[in-house]
Amino acid sequence: MLVEYIKSLLPAIEHFHSLGYYIAFFAAFLETVIGVGLIIPGSAIILLMGALAAGGYFDLGDLIWFAVFGAVMGDNVNYYIGKKYGASLLTRGIWFIKAKHFQKGKKFFEEHGSKSIFFGRFLPSVKEIIPLVAGVVEMKRLPFMFWNLLGAIGWGLAWILPGYFFAQSLDVAKVWLTRAGLFLSILIGIFILFYLLKILIVKKGQELLTFIISVLRSIRVAIHQNKDVQKLANKHQKILKLIRQRIDTSTFFGLPLTVLAFAFVYVLFLFGGIVEDVVNLDLIVDIDVRIANLLVVFRSVIFTKGFVWITLLGSWPVAMVISGLTVSTLWIIKKRVYIIPFMLTIIGSEAFTYAGKLILHRVRPTAAHYVESTFAFPSGHATIAVALYGFITYLCVKYSTRWSHKINFLFAGLGLMSLIGFSRLFLGVHFISDVWGGDLVGAMWLIIGITLAEFYIHKNGKTDRLNLTKNRKFFLVVSSLIALGFYMIFALTYQLPSVLINNEGQDHVVSDLKMVLSTEQLKYTESLLSNRGEPINFIIIAQNDEQLVQAFHNAGWQLADPVNIVNLLKTGNAIVNKQPYPQAPITPEFWNSEVHDFGFEKPTPRNMVNERHHVRFWRTNYITETAARIYVGAASFDNGIKWGITHTISPDLDSEREFLFNDLKATNPLEAIVESTFSQPVLGQNFTGDAFFTDGHIYIITLP
Template structure:
């Protein structure tokens, strides 16, 4: 519910234009308003609006100004309420205000004096109450305003700036990282998020669970003591006994079945909603196509093999051998009562997955890296990653005594499930919604397996009587099971990886063309970012013997070759941009034509001291050549500028003008044999960037002179 409110509010802010700044003011005011701030996620909205500012939707300075104004107004409202009504409300217990509720804030105020207004702004559950306490205590208004304004500035920066920097960092990564770097960045972000989750649970988990437990116990006690509930229990004793049995911990038919039923119904409800979206072609299918397209654009040979190895963990030979290994280990540890729950978890998961696949008949994505049979929805690998590996880690958590150990095992379970599910999307054999549905089905199997641990239909004495072995032999059997599992994993990955997962050959066969423009008719007519977003039109085709001829002719015409991309050159470019020094050969961010990054990058510097305000020319080699023997090279020429408060330069919508300037200068420099224009293919459906109109120009075909070489 709160997520829906946040997303709706964020969409409203993004589409409101100038009114979005007033929305930021209201969000900051609501976050700090007395009592309302405990319910409204104003800080989260400001964080997301900071991310939008990083994408250019809002101006950072204006957004900070309105957020500071809203926070200041909210605190002044609280100060006025405390000064006018504070003592009366406490005495009359209004608005759920009781003396014990204000104790924390009052102690904070008396310990820190006037600066408590500033410090309290950064303390959860205190920032909403501290101005009220200050007004109730009669704090001088001028002193309150000074500390209040300082706190509002710090608080607004605290929430808006991280979102802005995060968004800019993603844009920076998209602009400068290679496809291997982007995939590595995704994995690093996942690991950082999991580490943050672990740190939060390690620090606040025990106390948080204890707090929730005390709340539940308080609510239960209040229900038991409620006179109306007592009367209902007396009137309906049979129903009361049934309800009590549902929450009894003495039998598996009590609380275990109740919790399993409630959680199972929730999982089935979410699964049904997702399945409905898939069947009706709702927005989730659009997300599926975008995610698959994005991951297809950043596939590399290294990660193809890495994720093929990861996805092998879900193949049935490994799962079956893993189950036998786990069963043998449980038998060795004399915990054979847990073998049946393991079978329930995996068996129910497989049955639900098979039934769902047959029910929905969803085809798999086309052009996957590996050949697979069967239907797509839900993902069997994703479901087994939860039902089998999740249950195996659950068994390990049962025997762990320390909270830290259990938490590490939980993070391991999440990481394994994520990697296996992500590998299916990366390899192009499942959609995003297939994997999510697989997680839900696997969660249902895991719930049934955990519930079965309270049911013991197989007496342990069966195993003790029939399979009584020495401890050394049991240990040897368990080790053999692990060895068999490892051997199967090695055998699975040692075999030939499907051809589609192999790297493309370096030398593609040459295609003879009669006309130069055929290269754009048979291939992409746009340059894109590493994430597949269109950046610029391919508006130039060079006809040359080789790449060195293009380099020589363009250098003779006044262009400069950009430095290669590495950490030193990129950092140096930004440092010189900050210091307003010249760097005429600053590197160009990598763009892609199809699966290839630019082969040659050239620049023409603009205004002095503005490193990223310049004309650019990115050139790609192709496997096309004319019948006369000259090779065809596609290029995009344009201009880019870096706006204030932004890290990444943006392309200007002047591609046609820059193309004409390039052709004119090459003619003037006498480095061409011929220059002519051909129509740009499919001009109505191709855009030259996120914020630019469709490209309405032509394509220049430039036959370079041989004297440049």
């Protein structure tokens, strides 16, 4: 849940409950104050605090009030500045804000009049200027306050409420999506996030880099001019000389070599740390296993095929062909200085990986989609992805003349490396620490290769420019097409070594029904993210699915319609018009990582969708010695609609358990009825936050 994630980032949030409102005030105030808003991301802070309000950390009304008041005060400060220093602002600007920005704001104000105070509130780079312009033109205080207050209220609601409702509805949205749908949504969300980040860096990155360099130079000048530093430097001439050599940007042996050396040492220590954790820490191993098992849940035929294609980009045949074509291309375009560093990067990383596998002998995950014959740590695919595609990315970035092209190549390379590594996780052939270890090995040898290449270039003393003639461009295009063609043919004709059959899909004969709920987790339903829900309170033994459905039909219970767009619209119509829909879909819920197989429901005398008896059942992989199938179920009573999306449940699970049992008993000949305590009496919450209580008893029923 989003709020739980935020809580993990801010573990002490409950300790500054009251202080949080003042944070909202100052975030709104400082974002509005001219110049400061460029540094303080007030809108983002307000959005985050709206999400926290959904978790009960803040009162929503109080949070809105403080944010609105802060925005109003900030605008009034700008209005006062504009009124007092108006003439100079229009001609000289103030701080980071240039005169042309004020002219832009003045033009907006002239076009929209007093209403610009309201509309400008929602426009970036304008909302700070408009109150200043209002002060400059000496707008009357009363109209300014009126439109300013309306704008501040609208702004506060526009930023707080989305965070609030998003956090409240996130778990419900997860449930209505299939697991594959959720996984696809996450991938798309990550892609959009990185795409927006790329656009931001393309547009503003160069300016920010120039600004940072300027600040660093100013700091260096200030340090040099400091008398105490000068005294210290006079005492330690040798150390000062060494430092100057290390940060000298005019030679490769200065700052470039220093940065590369630090990067290599850092990555080396990271690799040593992950090796130590894999060998000695059970916690790392446990996390590896949980993530591997979690990703199994999201596997589907389409996703599996897609990630097999991606993972083949890191296979040795494809890597060898691309490496050979890269060497040929470097030879043709007269960049032969890179050939030895490139080959050293590839061969060194693979040799290091092979040695790691032999030394550590780590077995593959049991959740693997197919059989791999080598050991797991570190991941060879992850290693070659960083080494091979990392070096190609380095060359593309270096010889791109435009900033936007450099950033595009950088993000494309990082994206490809990340996808290859993640494909190994999704297919279950590596643990996450295997992939991370492979990434680090590839990064170490990539740094070595880049260092060697830059050393050769510095040693030759020639201007390192790329001269692409028509013939060289043609060869570059042909090489790319050959690589793409080989990859397509290889992927289309590739056969997985041996696809593993999931043993969990096979039937297991049990004589003791306690084996069905052998662990604490299996005694409860679970949310999409494996959070514990209502306890299982029925075990039914039937010959097949048809017998189970018939037993409920005899008792007056109906099989719920599947969850799809048509049935959801039908449910919505029944709720709005207060019409009966006795087969309305039941919200998906999970047990043992599987969505329920059957949903049964029975209307109350009111015969309304928002009030019904219902139970979910899962078909297990367990059968009795007489080949009868074992089903587990969880019953509860829906007593209302929550957020217009899903139902709320009555907290008394035991009454609903007894109601269903009495219905089945009155209409079916039941055998071997046993009431047993499988779980402890518990107070809890289901996946949408509805409270429940139960004595932990369970009915075990055999249908004849």
